[in-house]
Amino acid sequence: MERPLSGTRPAPPRPRAAGRPLGWLVPAVTVGGLLPAVILIQDAVSGALGANPIQRATLQTGLLTLALLVLSLACTPLRLLTRWTWPARIRKSLGLLAFGYGVLHFLIYLFDHGFSLGVMVDDVVKRPFVTAGFTALLLMVPLALTSRKDSVKRLGFQRWTRLHQLVYVAVSLGVLHYYWGVKKDHTPPLIYAGIVIALFVVRWAAPRLRSGPRPARPAPGRPG
Amino acid sequence: MPNDKDQPGTPPTARREFLKSAGLFTVTAAGLAGGLEALTRRPGAGSAEAQGTAFVRPARPLGPYDTKEAVTPWEQATTYNNFYEFGTDKGDPARMAASLKPRPWTVKIDGEVKKPQTVDIDTLQGWFPLEDRIYRMRCVEGWSMVMPWLGFPLASLIRRIEPTSKAKYVQFTALYDPKQFPGQRGNVLDWPYVEGLRLDEALHPLTLLAVGLDGRVLPNQNGAPLRLVVPWKYGFKNIKSIVKITLTEQQPKTTWALAAPDEYGFYANVNPAVPHPRWSQATERRIGELGRRATLPFNGYADQVAGLYKGMDLRKNF
Numbered sequence: 001m002e003r004p005l006s007g008t009r010p011a012p013p014r015p016r017a018a019g020r021p022l023g024w025l026v027p028a029v030t031v032g033g034l035l036p037a038v039i040l041i042q043d044a045v046s047g048a049l050g051a052n053p054i055q056r057a058t059l060q061t062g063l064l065t066l067a068l069l070v071l072s073l074a075c076t077p078l079r080l081l082t083r084w085t086w087p088a089r090i091r092k093s094l095g096l097l098a099f100g101y102g103v104l105h106f107l108i109y110l111f112d113h114g115f116s117l118g119v120m121v122d123d124v125v126k127r128p129f130v131t132a133g134f135t136a137l138l139l140m141v142p143l144a145l146t147s148r149k150d151s152v153k154r155l156g157f158q159r160w161t162r163l164h165q166l167v168y169v170a171v172s173l174g175v176l177h178y179y180w181g182v183k184k185d186h187t188p189p190l191i192y193a194g195i196v197i198a199l200f201v202v203r204w205a206a207p208r209l210r211s212g213p214r215p216a217r218p219a220p221g222r223p224g
Numbered sequence: 225m226p227n228d229k230d231q232p233g234t235p236p237t238a239r240r241e242f243l244k245s246a247g248l249f250t251v252t253a254a255g256l257a258g259g260l261e262a263l264t265r266r267p268g269a270g271s272a273e274a275q276g277t278a279f280v281r282p283a284r285p286l287g288p289y290d291t292k293e294a295v296t297p298w299e300q301a302t303t304y305n306n307f308y309e310f311g312t313d314k315g316d317p318a319r320m321a322a323s324l325k326p327r328p329w330t331v332k333i334d335g336e337v338k339k340p341q342t343v344d345i346d347t348l349q350g351w352f353p354l355e356d357r358i359y360r361m362r363c364v365e366g367w368s369m370v371m372p373w374l375g376f377p378l379a380s381l382i383r384r385i386e387p388t389s390k391a392k393y394v395q396f397t398a399l400y401d402p403k404q405f406p407g408q409r410g411n412v413l414d415w416p417y418v419e420g421l422r423l424d425e426a427l428h429p430l431t432l433l434a435v436g437l438d439g440r441v442l443p444n445q446n447g448a449p450l451r452l453v454v455p456w457k458y459g460f461k462n463i464k465s466i467v468k469i470t471l472t473e474q475q476p477k478t479t480w481a482l483a484a485p486d487e488y489g490f491y492a493n494v495n496p497a498v499p500h501p502r503w504s505q506a507t508e509r510r511i512g513e514l515g516r517r518a519t520l521p522f523n524g525y526a527d528q529v530a531g532l533y534k535g536m537d538l539r540k541n542f
Contacts, residue, residue, distance in 0.1 A: 023245060024245040024246070024248050024249035024252070025248075025252065027249060027253075028248070028249040028250075028252035028253040028256070029252065029253070029256060031249075031253040031257075032252060032253035032254065032255065032256030032257040032260075033256060033257070033260070035253070035256075035257035035260075036257060036260045036261055036264065036265075039257075039261065039265075050303070050304060050314070050315065051300040051303060051304035051314075051511045051512070052304060052314075052367055052509065052511060053514075054509065054514065055367070055509075056266060059266065060264050060265065060266065063263065063264035064260060064264050067260055067263045067264055068260070112509075112516070113507075113516070114515065114516065119504065122504065123503070123504065126499070127499075127501065127502055127503065128502075129501075129502040129503075130502075130503075180502060181502065183312075183365070184308070184312060184412050184413065184483065184484075185312045185410075185412050
């Protein structure tokens with residue numbers, strides 16, 4: 001379906017650490033992505049989460065999961081459209097942050113139900129709304145476990161890429177989970193669905209346009 | 225004191241590089257965090273300033289229908305509301321409440337009654353002695369409160385307007401006015417909001433028309449100036465800001481039952497044994513508590529109301 005993407009190949013050797021271009025980028029994304037968790041904890045402590053703090057924390061961590069997942073999925077299309085190389089460098093961080101918030105979302109759900117396995121199994125089996133969210137989180141587990149660079153080597157690039165295409169299923173289930181979770185105003189989940197579909201279209205179309213008769217643009221310059 | 229970065233052999237551009245990187249780091253981290261907050265953070269609770277104090281509440285013993293459970297604090301009862309006419313977020317009603325003008329207000333009473341009329345709200349509430357009723361309220365979403373309503377039994381009003389022999393149901397209609405209800409400018413629900421009860425449910429002594437809360441005039445966000453309270457049913461049955469009460473022969477087509485008939489039935493009796501399609505109804509969170517408690521059949525009012533549904537399959541008639 002999708003051809004190997006250059007951004008997932010091991011980066012070329014850098015001349016020296018201090019002068020490494022965009023060396024600040026990945027730490028900045030990591031810190032920026034973790035700040036909402038810090039703010040959430042602060043809100044919980046100060047009572048700013050309102051009358052139903054558990055519900056608010058559940059909603060907020062769920063939205064953070066989806067937003068970060070969509071951002072991680074936007075990296076490749078962005079690179080394909082712009083020929084920038086930096087989006088590929090933050091993709092893994094965004095994906096792992098999404099997974100982290102997904103786990104937090106799930107832990108809050110478990111806490112809400114007294115860590116009752118019976119309630120959880122009942123919900124997952126009987127309610128498509130929960131089934132979709134739970135499956136999305138499960139699909140992210142192998143992706144998080146194989147997010148290290150040496151996982152690409154150990155699995156082989158092709159298998160690693162195929163495995164990581166599970167993220168398309170995960171994000172679709174995530175949007176469905178959000179859609180089903182909303183009582184009435186479906187506009188926000190539909191906006192997410194629209195963005196995800198647009199990203200799929202770019203992924204599908206950009207390489208095909210590129211392999212067409214004329215190159216869209218001159219080859220990208222190396223950073224630095 | 226020389227900076228330890230300023231070592232001989234380090235070109236002066238290295239320091240500049242470092243500062244530039246630090247700046248870019250900060251801007252990017254703050255930008256991403258800010259963006260994520262903007263996307264996911266829900267606005268905090270609106271302010272619930274005192275809303276008038278017209279009612280003087282006499283000290284009284286608990287009545288036969290009162291719960292002894294702790295009353296939900298005013299601050300939470302008036303800032304955590306489902307009132308889609310103001311918006312779908314629970315903070316929207318308190319934030320937007322000023323746009324509703326609950327006086328002057330008239331209520332039209334029509335349909336299968338011998339005395340159809342249009343009556344001013346102050347006249348209407350003057351007809352009956354107002355009573356305090358401390359009721360549990362259970363939202364279909366799985367949270368609950370304990371509300372000190374002030375009002376009069378709907379039965380008193382129905383007897384006064386004298387239903388005809390054809391009257392089988394009571395239909396309630398809320399105000400439709402997008403100028404006062406910003407949430408009605410969208411099509412989230414089919415406005416105006418309509419709810420209904422079977423006549424025997426409407427005549428039950430627990431069923432209240434509320435005009436106040438905790439000894440005060442009903443705040444706008446809680447359904448001013450007149451709302452229905454049926455404590456053994458899910459909260460959405462308790463229609464707010466009523467402008468019309470119609471007695472009918474046919475079962476009313478109610479708003480949520482039309483919007484999602486598989487999720488919100490006409491009866492909507494609180495029933496821990498019948499799950500919502502997306503979640504169990506076996507437990508609920510009392511606002512102000514972190515854990516969950518078991519949901520009681522008919523919200524704890526089974527002794528009083530279970531008889532109304534004798535012979536009915538409450539899984540079908542949910």
